[in-house]
Amino acid sequence: METVEVVGKKLELDADGNLKNLNDWDKEVAQEFAKLEGIEELTDRHWIVIEFMRKAFQEKGDAPSIRKLTKESGVDTKELYALFPKGPAKKAAKIAGLPKPKGCI
Amino acid sequence: MSDQIEKVSIVVSKGSLEGVYPGLIMANGARMEGIEATLFFTFFGLDAIINNRMDNLGVATVGNPAMRMPGGLKMPTFLGAIPGMSKFATVMMNKEMENLDIPPVREFIEMIKDAGGELYACKATVDMFHLTKNDFCPQVDEIISVGQFYEKSAGAQIIFT
Numbered sequence: 001m002e003t004v005e006v007v008g009k010k011l012e013l014d015a016d017g018n019l020k021n022l023n024d025w026d027k028e029v030a031q032e033f034a035k036l037e038g039i040e041e042l043t044d045r046h047w048i049v050i051e052f053m054r055k056a057f058q059e060k061g062d063a064p065s066i067r068k069l070t071k072e073s074g075v076d077t078k079e080l081y082a083l084f085p086k087g088p089a090k091k092a093a094k095i096a097g098l099p100k101p102k103g104c105i
Numbered sequence: 106m107s108d109q110i111e112k113v114s115i116v117v118s119k120g121s122l123e124g125v126y127p128g129l130i131m132a133n134g135a136r137m138e139g140i141e142a143t144l145f146f147t148f149f150g151l152d153a154i155i156n157n158r159m160d161n162l163g164v165a166t167v168g169n170p171a172m173r174m175p176g177g178l179k180m181p182t183f184l185g186a187i188p189g190m191s192k193f194a195t196v197m198m199n200k201e202m203e204n205l206d207i208p209p210v211r212e213f214i215e216m217i218k219d220a221g222g223e224l225y226a227c228k229a230t231v232d233m234f235h236l237t238k239n240d241f242c243p244q245v246d247e248i249i250s251v252g253q254f255y256e257k258s259a260g261a262q263i264i265f266t
Contacts, residue, residue, distance in 0.1 A: 104207075
């Protein structure tokens with residue numbers, strides 16, 4: 001099983017390299033995952049997206065689509081790509097400790 | 106990992122709803138994976154970026170042997186030709202799309218543009234249909250020739266839809 005060691009903890013990962021257990025996640029873990037994705041510092045704007053994703057996941061059982069993020073998180077498409085370069089939905093899901101989004105949009 | 110796709114160039118050549126969506130979904134999907142995406146609209150595909158047409162694309166109910174009626178029965182061609190049939194199929198498809206969180210064409214084009222995708226119109230078709238840049242939605246970058254299309258597609262996988 002793939003694991004990663006962050007903030008002194010050994011965490012299990014799924015096949016996509018995302019956190020396997022939702023409960024392993026906390027803000028420190030998010031910060032470390034962000035660094036692994038090339039994002040040095042999580043800003044307030046990042047956190048809006050991360051919190052929105054976790055909330056949506058708890059309600060729906062899947063990470064939200066980029067369209068839902070754009071329309072409902074309060075962060076528009078352009079900014080999403082600026083905050084999470086090269087794949088906002090995928091990266092934000094990883095940092096939020098969620099599985100990779102399943103949807104096509 | 107050099108065998109990963111880094112850039113795609115997608116040609117949209119059809120103007121029906123089912124002809125346009127695959128290209129848009131692939132372009133948006135590419136950007137979501139961090140892949141560069143260029144869309145090139147040609148022939149009737151231009152309808153997807155023409156300002157006063159893009160909100161009214163329809164599903165083709167004639168000339169499509171895969172067309173089914175609600176319930177799954179094959180739709181005979183003559184039924185598809187009945188006035189209102191295409192409109193009905195279009196309403197149905199738009200509804201299903203909305204359920205899947207797939208946006209209407211205009212919103213989709215805006216999303217792809219905001220995501221960093223590039224949109225081009227085919228010069229030969231623009232000339233043939235007597236169109237100008239003003240006929241297109243503001244997201245269209247430029248009207249380009251096929252030669253320029255190949256230049257812009259350097260290093261890309263070209264996908265024809």
